[in-house]
Amino acid sequence: MPQIVVLTGAGISAESGVPTFRDADGLWEGHHVEDVATPEGFERDRATVQRFYDERRAALATVEPNAAHRALAELEETMGDALLVVTQNIDDLHERAGSTRVVHMHGELLKALCRSCGVASPWTGTLLDEPACPGCGVHDLRPDVVWFGEVPYEMDRITDALTDATMFVSIGTSGAVYPAAGFVQHARRHGARTLELNLEPSEGTHFFHEARHGRAGDLVPAWAR
Ligand code: BJW
Numbered sequence: 001m002p003q004i005v006v007l008t009g010a011g012i013s014a015e016s017g018v019p020t021f022r023d024a025d026g027l028w029e030g031h032h033v034e035d036v037a038t039p040e041g042f043e044r045d046r047a048t049v050q051r052f053y054d055e056r057r058a059a060l061a062t063v064e065p066n067a068a069h070r071a072l073a074e075l076e077e078t079m080g081d082a083l084l085v086v087t088q089n090i091d092d093l094h095e096r097a098g099s100t101r102v103v104h105m106h107g108e109l110l111k112a113l114c115r116s117c118g119v120a121s122p123w124t125g126t127l128l129d130e131p132a133c134p135g136c137g138v139h140d141l142r143p144d145v146v147w148f149g150e151v152p153y154e155m156d157r158i159t160d161a162l163t164d165a166t167m168f169v170s171i172g173t174s175g176a177v178y179p180a181a182g183f184v185q186h187a188r189r190h191g192a193r194t195l196e197l198n199l200e201p202s203e204g205t206h207f208f209h210e211a212r213h214g215r216a217g218d219l220v221p222a223w224a225r
Helices: 011-012 039-044 047-059 067-082 093-098 155-164 182-190 217-222
Strands: 002-008 083-087 102-104 109-114 121-122 142-146 169-170 193-198 210-215
Touching: 002 011, 002 067, 002 155, 011 067, 011 217, 039 047, 047 109, 047 142, 067 083, 067 093, 067 217, 083 155, 155 182, 169 182, 169 217, 182 193, 193 217
Parallel strands: 002 083, 002 169, 083 102, 169 193, 193 210
Antiparallel strands: 109 121, 109 142
């Protein structure tokens, strides 16, 4: 079981050029959250949602992992199974930096989920043109991401890891979205030391034993070293 559980959010990928979610205008690249990140939004206007994720998938090919992703990958090299990264991010920057023990609790941009057979398949192209599922052939694919109102992936594994952890570190997340926002309290209740590394105090900053504020590209290598 892992001794250190690291939770990452959009802030760890910000210095790679991936936009975060909660900007001052409350919009995600010009969209309201309920339009592009809910099952209801998808039912209402599939084309807009598929285009939104198609554009983010294309943009992902143009960015690279940064010093914070690399520092976590190097930490895994020394700690092995004793480190688990739980990411809310749907990008693949942890894996491209070399991390192998990564849980994508909000899904993965580079996978498509078939709404007919329920199988997720690797996907690097577009979904707007209504392609067929490589498994069952039905034309009913959606991004394999977790929208509001849906249950995040691998919650049992995450909860077990948080229960057993001696240290919990939260990196680059606003603490605005549950259940991830509640992980610090769970880990702390079960005896873990808790540390926040974020550009600014998160909504849950007072739950942590310690908080360090600044850029992930500076804070994470300094902590992991
Ligand atoms: C930097 C930096 C730099 C910038 N260096 N830092 C309890 C109370 C109230 C509500 C709820 C509740 N439980 C559930 C809910 C409902 C809902 C919810 O949380 N609503 C809130 C709005 C209140 N949650 C859900 O519906 C979830 N499902 C659920 O709870 O199911 C029930 C269940 C759970 C468990 C077991 C059984 C049943 C699902 C949530 C799905 C979230 N999906 C999204 C979209 C994914 C696909 C996509 O990417 O398009 O996930 S929403 C979006 O927010 C995305 C992110 O992963 C997530 C978190 O955002 P994140 O990463 O924190 O980003 P930001 O932008 O908010 O913050 C970035 C931070 O970085 C900032 O603080 C910056 O300062 C910082 N930063 N640059 C360091 N360089």
